[in-house]
Amino acid sequence: MISQLSWKIGGQQGEGVESTDRIFSSSLSRLGYYLYGYRHFSSRIKGGHTNNKIRISTKPIRSISDDLDILVAFDQESIDFNAHELRQGGVIIADAKFDPKVPEHIDARLFPVPITAIAEELGTSLFKNMAASGASWALLGLPLEVFNKAVEEEYGRKGAAIVEKNIEAVRKGAQFILDQAGGPLEEFTLAAPDGRQKLFMIGNEALALGALAAGCRFMSAYPITPASEIMEYLIKYLPKFGGTVIQTEDEIAAVTMAIGANYGGVRSFTASAGPGLSLMMEGIGLAGMTETPIVIVDTQRGGPSTGLPTKQEQSDLNAMIYGTHGEIPKIVIAPSTIEECFYDMIEAFNLAEQFQLPVIVMTDLQLSLGKQSAEMLDYSKIKIDRGYLVKDLPQLAENKMYTRYAFTENGVSPRVFPGEKNGIHHVTGVEHDEEGRPSENAANRKKMMDKRLKKLQYVKVTNPxxxxxxxxxxxxxxxxxxxxxxxxxxxxxxxxxxxxxxxxxxxxxxxxxxxxxxxxxxxxxxxxxxxxxxxxxxxxxxxxxxxxxxxxxxxxxxxxxxxxxxxxxxxxxxxxx
Missing domain, CATH: 3.40.50.920 (Rossmann fold)
Structure with a gap:
């Protein structure tokens, strides 16, 4: 028996690669294995080579593997593009329809399976992803009942007939390869997992769940790879907790709308990638000048400009720190695991309100979109801190406003929500005095700049x-x-x-x-x-x-x-x- 194995499926985008991987990996997660996934996909809706790689282990893992044990190929390009990763004696499961060929320099065992033919016999070629999955599952000698349960959950909303045909495609794919191979391959038999309960999710889902747990009730965002899943998750779940998600016309609207919601007293945030972050910079400066808390998630991808929208990069550090014109205090934190994505989002909201400034949560495409096993979350760790909020204010003197931007020892001024009696104050993006009134006085300017920047001296973050x-x-x-x-x-x-x-x-x-x-x-x-x-x-x-x-x-x-x-x-x- 082996303790880990690497599996990959490749084909044309829109051909069912993603759903095959999703059901295959979620079934393995149900059995208790640790998983770590990587998606190589094209920046278009349909067409272009795509592949998903899953590493399966009996112990915790946080990396893709160098080599590959099993490759499932829907076309010859998938073999040509990925076969070099196969270890000696690896396996290729390929659709017999395209007459698959193994490159001469590759030592691998080929199993041509009539994947498309099996699917078409059941009524449509759309079932070929399940025929391929069944063949993979059978070679590993894993119980089909677990896989079939995942199929039911994936396709149950489409009706019993569709579920039955998908399960039949799984069965036929499994039976064909078992007949061809003479049974499961002993060299690919996985040892039993530890049986511990685990989560299986992408970083974007953990970020979204963290925002929800932090008390966020409003998200404004514009769809962009690799951040869109954050918005999609919250569109589904935030309304159940009295919250709202708005898809804005662009990232400028997204950041300013979130700033407005935070000013109104609702924990709010936005999420984007590098190009969107660039558009948000003036808005982030506004949050810094008005000392309005806001959380921004930047899921880094290949740049500059449109760059590589679906590929890994970590090149936005300087933009996050120095991107705004002028100088404002901000905090940039970078989670490195699924669990940290969850807990760091909660801390980001706390920090934003404690110091009344922008907090940027920096991830990268692999962390945001790579699906992986994670430890169960400890909700007892959740603590909400809304910072220096004041109520029950004394009556203001005539012609006076509340000193919202009062000078304090740590630079954090008392914050009031709109509508608080005796809390009226002026808010502007230009330099201002303690009441928020515009001011170009040189002494006031220096004092205000020092006040805002002083906040960073007091920042304490869990595990910097x-x-x-x-x-x-x-x-x-x-x-x-x-x-x-x-x-x-x-x-x-x-x-x-x-x-x-x-x-x-x-x-x-x-x-x-x-x-x-x-x-x-x-x-x-x-x-x-x-x-x-x-x-x-x-x-x-x-x-x-x-x-x-x-x-x-x-x-x-x-x-x-x-x-x-x-x-x-x-x-x-x-x-x-």
């Missing part, structure tokens, strides 16, 4: 870094952010076997930068390696800006639109050492 540092003076300190953490850990296991000692730090607070927390790890490292999905080493530049250590720092950069593989980080680190 996460350090796994078993060595006092490691050969390599490897630093990353976002979805890269699990891949780094897997590469480290190989490095340690080679006698190269490693420590690992995940940076979770991007701004204000966690200088004091990171410094001791940098000081004791012999060499520092910063791993990031961009071309200009933005995270490494931040480290050098705040702490130095450039003389012992090395970069591992990848910006071709694909996530890091463990072997890539391993090989690069070997070269550094």
């Amino acid at each position: 870094i996460i350090a796994d540092a078993p060595h006092e003076a490691a050969d390599l300190l490897i630093i990353g952010m976002g979805s890269i953490g699990g891949t780094i850990d897997e590469a480290r296991q190989r490095l340690e076997k080679d006698g190269i000692s490693t420590n690992h730090v995940t940076v979770r607070l991007i701004h204000p930068f966690p200088t004091e927390e990171l410094k001791p790890h940098l000081e004791k490292a012999k060499k520092i390696v910063v791993v990031e999905n961009n071309a200009t080493a933005q995270l490494a530049s931040l480290i050098k800006l705040h702490l130095g250590f450039g003389e012992k720092m090395h970069h591992i950069l990848k910006y071709d639109g694909t996530p890091f593989l463990p072997s890539e980080i391993y090989n690069e680190c070997k070269g550094v050492n």
Whole structure:
């Protein structure tokens, strides 16, 4: 028996690849396996090669695998494009319709299955995804009852007849390959999972659930890859809790509408990707100047401009920190796991209201869209802090307004919701005095700027870094952010076997930068390696800006639109050492 296995399905976009993967992986999750998925898809609705890769394990995993055990191919392009990943003795399950051929240099066992023919016998080629799934499932020797249950849940809304035909397609695909192979393949028999209950979701769903748990009741957003699932999730669930989602005409409207809702006292946010973040910059500046709390999620993708809408990148760091004109305080936090996506959203809403400023939650495409197993969430950890809110205000003197922007020791002024008796004040995007009245007075300007920026001195974030540092003076300190953490850990296991000692730090607070927390790890490292999905080493530049250590720092950069593989980080680190 084996403890883990990698499976991939490929075909043309719109051909059922996504639904095949969804049912196959959710069935494995039901059995209790840990999963980690990666979607390679085209930036169009239909056509263009797409593939979904799932890593299955009896133990927790947070990375895609270097190699591949089973490839399911709906066309020859899927074989040509992906067969190089197959390990020696791997398996290709291919639709017999296109007369599949294995490239000469690939050592793999081919199983041509009449996937399309089975589907057409049942009335439509749409059933071929289930025939392919059945063949895969049968080779692993897994119980069909579990898979059929997932099929019922997926297609139940379409009626019993459709469910029955899908299940029949599963059965026929399974039976054909079992007859061809002589039974399940022993070398692909998975050991039993640990039986622990797990979640199986994408980061966007965890972000949306976190917003809901944080008390958010309004989201305004414009659809954009890879952020749209956040809005889609909340469209379904937010109304059940008295909330509303509005699809706006653009990202400018989305951010300003969310600012207005927050000003009105409703926890609100928006979510987008790099191009949308660019359009939001003036609005983010408005939130900073008016000291209105707002949460913005940026799910990074390949840029610039339209760039690579469906591909991995981590290149928005500088934009998030410096993108607004002028200078305002803001907080940028970067979750690195599904669980952190949930808890960090709650903390983001608290921070936004505690310090009355914009908070940007930074993810990347792999974390946002890669479906993976996660530990059960602990709702007892949820704490709501709405910050310095005031009520029962004294009567104002004649011709006076409430000092909404009063100078305070930590820069955070008392906040009132609209309609609060004796709380009337002026709000404007131009510089203003304590009552919010426009002011160009030089002394007031300096004092107001100092007041706003002072807030960052008091920011405290849960786990600004996460350090796994078993060595006092490691050969390599490897630093990353976002979805890269699990891949780094897997590469480290190989490095340690080679006698190269490693420590690992995940940076979770991007701004204000966690200088004091990171410094001791940098000081004791012999060499520092910063791993990031961009071309200009933005995270490494931040480290050098705040702490130095450039003389012992090395970069591992990848910006071709694909996530890091463990072997890539391993090989690069070997070269550094």
